[in-house]
Amino acid sequence: MASPLSRLRVELKNTFTGTGAEPPAWTEELAEGNDAGYFDPGSAVWSVHSSMTPTVGGIRALLLQALHPGAMAGVYAHSDFREDPLGRLANTIRWIFTVTYGSTDAAQSASNWVRRLHEKVTGTYVDAAGVERSYAANDPHLLRWVHLAFTDAFLSAHREYGLKFPGGPDEYVKEWAIAGELMGVTDPPRSVAELRDQLSAYDGELASSHQVQDALAYIKRPPLPRSQRLGYRILFAGAVATLTPRHRELLGLSLPHIGPLPLPVKPAVLLVLGAIKLGLGRQGPSEAAALRRIRRVQGQHPPDPATS
Structure with a gap:
């Protein structure tokens, strides 16, 4: 009989990848390539994306984008978020990890694939x-908004719940500008100040609607296993x-509180992120595959376990 920890690991991996205990096949493809x-x-991007904080950042990105x-409107009319919200999450994770960890060819191919899908949206x-x-969906103005929302979300979540990372916030924004360019964003922000300026330019365009509230209901309560529901509410x-x-x-939305007193969210979030890390492991299959490719193209070889 599987232990509770083993069951938790399988459920977590299935939530993030949709493939259960085994990593999805595309993660192994990240070991391929010639650069x-x-x-x-x-890098700052590698440090942030290999941590657990994108779990929070992904939720924040969906909220802001909406x-x-x-x-x-594009998500509402063309996405299957109602029928398969976790599948949409898995596809988004695949693109982010391919750009983060893949070869330049893999990152470009993944981004081009997404842009082709967007042609009908x-x-x-x-x-x-x-x-x-x-x-x-491929309109430059909307592409910019999506890139800004992702960048701001991942950065904000890591600054609040993560550890320090190389170069700090400005370096992360500058590095992740590459992802924006791959998706067709011209002159993406390359500093926190530029990110704030470009975000503020959209202030007058933002609004709530019945579509937003409908999507929000799914973001609040996705179809997760019972064991993950409390943790997700905290995230x-x-x-x-x-x-x-x-x-x-x-x-x-409002901050959680009891009467006029706000509840301490951060300690609970850190506890849940620690549990997710325990369940998923210290190094994900995407990162491991990328490291094998990098060692190969740099002419290095992993240490022999027998002599280490």
Whole structure:
């Protein structure tokens, strides 16, 4: 009979990858390629994305992205988030990890694949002023918004719940600009100041709607195993805590509290992230595959266990 820890590990891996105990086949493909990729193991991006904080950052990114009516309309009309929200999560993780850990060819191919999928994502939406407009997922303005939301979310979550990382926040924004360029974003931000300026340019376009509230219901309560539901509620609260007051107000969310007293979210989030790390292991299969590729292209070989 499997131990409770073994069951937890299988459930966690299935939530993040949809493949249960075995890592998805695409992770092994990250060992292929003839260069070290866009990010090395000492980079800010590698440090942030190999930690547990993107678990919180991913939730925050979904919340923030939903506030742009154009982006929300595309997700609402063309995504299967209602039927398979965890599948959508797994696809997003695959792209992020391929860009982070893959060779430059793999990162470019993954981004081109996503952009091809986006070609059919078109339609109309009602903007914050009540005017009907057309949208396209590959529209540079919407692509920028999605990139900004991801960058701000992952950075904010790591600054609140993670450890220090090489170069700090400005370095992370500068490095992750590569991901924006791969997706067709021109002149993405390369510092925290530029990130804040570009985000603020969208302030007048953000709005809540019935679509946002419908999506929010799924983000709040995804179909997770019973063993993960309390932990997810804590991570969701942690993501909400990193949003700006205005973004929380637009979403209709508030910080957890008892009467007038706010609850201490951070210790609980750190506890859950520690449990996830215990369940998933110190090094994920994507990172391990990337390290094998890097050693190979640099002409290095892993140490012999018999002599180490």
